[in-house]
Amino acid sequence: MAMKTLAPEQKQALAKLRASLGGISEQKRQAQKHLVAARKAILKFLEAKPATVPQIAEALQLPSSEALWHVTGMRKYGKVAEAGEEGDYPLYALVVQQEAAEASH
């Protein structure tokens, strides 16, 4: 989907909204930075092979509940998918890998 440029009045309205929210707080900025970094790291880790949530958490030094939350979000928006089980845990893989594995069967 091509990105349009915002019209001047939209830019003005956006600036007003930002101001009404008291600007973007440092806490919000850091939270977004952390979210983007964690998602990137998880995707990179899964490039090697599918992994369970505890494996992702251990490798990336994240609390396992947070790793699960990121995987859940990425699953919802089509970045990762379930790829079998290992012990009591589901395995997660990148969607491209999962599609390739399904195509080869």
Add this chain to the structure above:
Amino acid sequence: MNTHITSDFTPDALIIGGGIAGLQSALDLADQDLQVLLVERQASIGGHMIALSKVYPTLDCASCITTPKMSAAAHHPNITILTNTEVEGIDTRDGVHRVRLLQKPTYVNFDKCIGCRLCEYACDTEYPDPFEEGLGAVRAIAVPFTNAIPQKAVLNAEVCGTCGACARVCPTGAIEYDQQPRHLTIHTDAVIVASGFNLNAITVKPQYNAQHSQNIISPLTLERLLAPHGPYGRVLRPSDGKMPGSIAFVQCAGSRDESIGVSYCSRVCCMYAIKQAMLLSGALPLADITIYYMDIRAFGKGYEQFFQNAKAMGINFVRGKVARIHPVEDGDLSLHVETTEDAGNPMQERRHDLVVLAQGMIPGWQPSDVTPVACASDGFVATPALTAPAATTVPGIFVAGTAAGPKDIVDTIAEAGAAAMQASQYLYQKRSAVLVG
């Protein structure tokens, strides 16, 4: 869906709450050719029921029952729906109710939004999804959930990074960053309060340590885990994504206890716990499932048979009271149980992977704060007339569903129909008197 009104609009009845009670009352009134305004504070109608997995005792899909009612209300020519709207107050004078409403900005023009979700896909900010009880993730601008009505995106300004990506990709120019809250005053002859319930805090009993373990969950969280389109797509523990092998239900964990201010029985916990246990045994066939209970209250039609079926399926029912819960290693939980079933060993310690606390039902809204409607000592709307179960202390204001007290879906729908009938009878009598007078 009709969502356009001004303060000139004078509906015959205004319904507060777009859950199953409000929807049923709205449909029953609208089918009698009465004009109805349905007001919902969330971004979608459907209430708690649209988030449930299945209903007891039939095990029908909850959204298969709720979605057609939501759709019927949205498409009914006599029903106008305002979402993201709160009731600020009701003043009653000379039999007319002046209802003050606050419609909050969604930052999306609903006339232009086509529900394509391109804005949602372009957004890079996510936060814990309230519809998934915080387990899943949702983006700062999103259609609230798959079968939400209206199917329109809503921007959460509190988490929005104000990057402008949503406006850049919107094909219809629906994003309006300068939307402001709108105040409306509606004059109507009848009001039905269908504001539903909340659960009391999962931490209400500190001895259960819910604040120290993500694996002590609410029954509404388990509903989402059991739902076919739930956050994980299967039942997993929130702490680490493990498929639980041993699950406990602790009954009366937030009600029937004067020390926490909820001395009454929540009435639905026994049956939903049995239903959830049955669904869990289907989702996790090898799991050990135990319900710790004081007594089972299976009072409705077909409920006792449902309970007996659960026992026959191998669900463990342990009569007793859970005194304390402690988190132990690997995210597991240790339950200290006093049981009446083993005289030689009444105090037992049992371990489980996941614990569901049956929290108490409390009112979803306090109308007595902003309206002349009186509440009973339990906090729910008072219904003083035995022969008119939906009548409140104010003529022309009625109540339906769990706003009047804990009850299940079957009773809620029956009561919503009764509230609609009493409201229409009231309107007919009032208008006949005007004509005669």
